[in-house]
Amino acid sequence: MPDDDLLYLDHAATTPVDARVLDAMLPYFQGGYGNPSSRYSLGMEALQAVSSARALVAELLNAAKPPEIIFTSCGSESDNLAIRGVAQALRGKGHHIITSMVEHHAVSHTCQQLEREYGYEVTYLPVDRYGMVDPASVAAAIRPDTVLASIIYANNEVGTIQPLAEIGAIAREHGVLLHSDAVQAAGHLPIDVQALQVDLLSISGHKFYAPKGVGALYVRDGVLCQPQQTGGSQEFGLRAGTENVPYIVGLATALELACAEQLSEAQRLATLRDRLIDGVLAAIPQAYLTGHPAQRLPGLASFVFDGIDGEAAQLHLDMNNIACSTGSACASSEAAASHVLSAMGVEGRLALSALRFSMGRSTTPETIDRLLEALPGIVARLRALSPYYQPAKAH
Numbered sequence: 001m002p003d004d005d006l007l008y009l010d011h012a013a014t015t016p017v018d019a020r021v022l023d024a025m026l027p028y029f030q031g032g033y034g035n036p037s038s039r040y041s042l043g044m045e046a047l048q049a050v051s052s053a054r055a056l057v058a059e060l061l062n063a064a065k066p067p068e069i070i071f072t073s074c075g076s077e078s079d080n081l082a083i084r085g086v087a088q089a090l091r092g093k094g095h096h097i098i099t100s101m102v103e104h105h106a107v108s109h110t111c112q113q114l115e116r117e118y119g120y121e122v123t124y125l126p127v128d129r130y131g132m133v134d135p136a137s138v139a140a141a142i143r144p145d146t147v148l149a150s151i152i153y154a155n156n157e158v159g160t161i162q163p164l165a166e167i168g169a170i171a172r173e174h175g176v177l178l179h180s181d182a183v184q185a186a187g188h189l190p191i192d193v194q195a196l197q198v199d200l201l202s203i204s205g206h207k208f209y210a211p212k213g214v215g216a217l218y219v220r221d222g223v224l225c226q227p228q229q230t231g232g233s234q235e236f237g238l239r240a241g242t243e244n245v246p247y248i249v250g251l252a253t254a255l256e257l258a259c260a261e262q263l264s265e266a267q268r269l270a271t272l273r274d275r276l277i278d279g280v281l282a283a284i285p286q287a288y289l290t291g292h293p294a295q296r297l298p299g300l301a302s303f304v305f306d307g308i309d310g311e312a313a314q315l316h317l318d319m320n321n322i323a324c325s326t327g328s329a330c331a332s333s334e335a336a337a338s339h340v341l342s343a344m345g346v347e348g349r350l351a352l353s354a355l356r357f358s359m360g361r362s363t364t365p366e367t368i369d370r371l372l373e374a375l376p377g378i379v380a381r382l383r384a385l386s387p388y389y390q391p392a393k394a395h
Contacts, residue, residue, distance in 0.1 A: 007322040007367050011207075011360030012156060012184060012300055017250070018209035018361075024253040025211075028246035036243050037232065046245045053252035060259050061201070062192040063218055070217045070235045071248050075183035075204030076106035078217035079150075081239065082179040082200040083110045085225035086148045087120060090177075094145030100125045100133050101343035102160075103152050104181050108339070111150070125151075130292040131160035131344050135167050142174045149178050153185040153201075157327055157340040157356060158291030159300035161189065168197025177223060183207055183215075187258035188266060188297055199223050203255075205247070209361070210254035214247035269299035269359050272368055276301045276357060279372040284379050286392055290327075290341060290354065299359035302327065304346060307389025308353045308382040316378040317355075322371055327354025349388060 028049060034042030036050050051066070058066040072078045087097060099111050101124045114120040123141045125133055133151055142149075149171050154161045164180055171178040179200040182191055187208030193201055199220045206212040219225055219238070231240030258265075273296075280287050286306035305313070310326035317324055327338040337351035346354075357371070383389040 005321050007370055008362060009322060009324045009357040009359060009367070009371065011363075012297075012356065012358035013325055014206045014212060015209045015360055016362075017211050018254060018257060020257060021210055021250045021254045025246040025250040028249055032245070034245075036245065037234070046243075049245055049249050050243050053248045056252045056256055057216055060191075060255050061218055062194050064194075064221060067236055068218055068221055070219055070238050071243060071251070072215040072217055072239060073213055073244075074215045075104075075181065075202050075207070076215075078183075078202035078204070078215045079104070079106035079179075079181050080110050081217055081225065081228050082202060082219070083107060083148065083150055084114065084228055085238070086177055086179070086200065086223065087114055087118075088226040089224035090147040094143075094147045095120045096143050096146040097122045098125065098138060098141045098146060098149040098176075099123070100127060100151055100162075102127050102131050102133075102155055102157075102340045103150065104156055104183065107150050107152070107181055127343050129345050130295075131155055131158050131290075131340060132292060132295070133162050133167070135163055135170055138167050139170045139174070142170075142176055146174075146176050149176055151178070151180055153180045153182040153191075153196075154189060154297050155291065155340060156184045157338055157354075158302045158344070159184075159297035160292040161185070161295045161297065164198070165196050171199075172197050184297060184300075187255065187262065188269075188299065190262065193218050193220070200225075205251035205254060208254050208258040210251045211247055214244060214251045216251060265361070266298040269363070272359050272363055272365065273299055273301050275365065276359075276368050276371065279368065280375065283372060283376045287379070288350075290344065290346065297358075299363070300356065301358075302354060302356040304341070304350050305353045305355070305379055306350065306383075306392075307386045308379055309386075310352055310354045312382055313353070313355055313378055316382070317374065320374045320378070322374060325356040325358070327351065327356060 034046040036047040054069045055066040057069045111122045115122050125137045177199040180198050181202050183204045186203040201218040204215040227238050229240050290302045314326050337348045341351040
């Protein structure tokens, strides 16, 4: 069990299961344990639960019809099914894909594999210093053989929100399918697949207080997509395997709650986010906000700090009972700069200092105040030990 005194500021990584979500799930672990493919009453009860959940998710995303919602195990699977499934289904039409340089690895690594092993060509669009994709660059990249574009809705590292509706209009005008990884956006931003003009869209339950291990993919009716998991005819033939009934019920319940509370919670979190940003930039010299200053997720603030190592800072914060994320990834036991920050022009050593603080339902003004009490001292101590830190010269 987590310490009651823990300051959890890593909601972008995962969220605790909401008690109301758990209550909705519990009946399907024991009493309603039937297989939805079984044609007797226990199975039909499970099938009805899945069908009701599908209809609810479709309504919340403004999908045209429930069968456009395909339940998966997570956001990564949803991304994989969307990109690989469409690319393979439309191979006869073309083999060119457009994406950005700031995608989640579930998108970028899938595109790279399609390039490396299957002969697809991928255009990786640059971003500006805020991590924003220019819609004009999408239009310029479209070729006669372009079959798919995949652009993240809100970045998981820096929180920048992309102009997805504008990109969607461009893609539709040119007859190119558009997929969006909306894993970080779901529950925090309004998601209307019609207004956004997306053809496929991925979400993951554990980002909005459902359990880990369940996600969904919106696939617009008529979009050709080749299944990546074969066997049975579940999920309209797009994903074989017995449905995870309690988790599907949990995802739908959690999304319904998040959408109902989205506006008020977004306003609350944005106030806390700005309080944190202002406090960090005022208290710590040579600290810099990353991501767009305004077009960003309401509960996410990310920074880089001259002269420190982000993982060391994370460990010091953990010793102070504060949980957050770094902006780096480990490869071959060597720290590597975040590909997102690199694409935004943040230099290697500075990129390795990144910290991400993501807020949620448990975050209060007191949470932010306690972080602001601890963080400046931690940064100062790490800088005192660093051979690389050079204080800014006074003007």
